[in-house]
Amino acid sequence: DADVTQTPRNRITKTGKRIMLECSQTKGHDRMYWYRQDPGLGLRLIYYSFDVKDINKGEISDGYSVSRQAQAKFSLSLESAIPNQTALYFCATRSQAGNTGELFFGEGSRLTVL
Amino acid sequence: DQQVKQNSPSLSVQEGRISILNCDYTNSMFDYFLWYKKYPAEGPTFLISISSIKDKNEDGRFTVFLNKSAKHLSLHIVPSQPGDSAVYFCAAIHFLNTGFQKLVFGTGTRLLVSP
Numbered sequence: 408d409a410d411v412t413q414t415p416r417n418r419i420t421k422t423g424k425r426i427m428l429e430c431s432q433t434k435g436h437d438r439m440y441w442y443r444q445d446p447g448l449g450l451r452l453i454y455y456s457f458d459v460k461d462i463n464k465g466e467i468s469d470g471y472s473v474s475r476q477a478q479a480k481f482s483l484s485l486e487s488a489i490p491n492q493t494a495l496y497f498c499a500t501r502s503q504a505g506n507t508g509e510l511f512f513g514e515g516s517r518l519t520v521l
Numbered sequence: 522d523q524q525v526k527q528n529s530p531s532l533s534v535q536e537g538r539i540s541i542l543n544c545d546y547t548n549s550m551f552d553y554f555l556w557y558k559k560y561p562a563e564g565p566t567f568l569i570s571i572s573s574i575k576d577k578n579e580d581g582r583f584t585v586f587l588n589k590s591a592k593h594l595s596l597h598i599v600p601s602q603p604g605d606s607a608v609y610f611c612a613a614i615h616f617l618n619t620g621f622q623k624l625v626f627g628t629g630t631r632l633l634v635s636p
């Protein structure tokens with residue numbers, strides 16, 4: 408089983424719909440992240456959380472919200488999806504003890520907004 | 522403002538030869554540099570890293586070189602194998618005083634190793 412699990416893996420939705428992407432991890436890490444990947448743009452940080460009570464915006468947080476329901480769970484919501492949010496979304500985790508920046512990624516959630 | 526750049530979107534190499542993937546950065550405050558490898562339908566996985574105080578780090582077939590004066594790093598894969606075919610992301614990390622580690626990714630280079 409994967410240490411970082413994302414659901415759904417693929418989702419097609421319509422403009423204006425609310426969508427939630429979920430992430431759970433069994434690594435025991437305190438830090439969790441949401442990235443999106445777009446062709447030619449690499450991975451860009453949407454939100455990050457250092458623990459359950461700590462939520463921070465990344466570089467492209469507009470149009471997104473997150474919830475850290477427990478140390479192991481971090482969900483990403485699009486309240487009203489728009490086509491330019493079509494992308495591949497990755498959840499990642501990292502241990503506070505790590506000092507090299509190594510992230511552990513989930514397998515990704517491909518979202519298409521029509 | 523793309524602080525980490527991978528100017529080659531793709532690279533093709535024959536099996537057994539050397540693959541050299543390049544990465545340039547603009548922020549001299551970066552403390553660590555990392556390479557991630559990504560196969561289709563999978564998340565990126567960590568490959569190798571290097572501290573900004575070093576100029577070389579080697580792990581088996583993979584070696585990362587850092588040239589701080591040129592703000593350039595490269596990943597060498599020797600010998601290249603078909604299983605190395607993947608997208609490689611360069612990333613750089615800056616340790617901020619707040620404790621947050623700002624991690625910036627490049628745009629990726631797709632490596633194809635042909636038999």
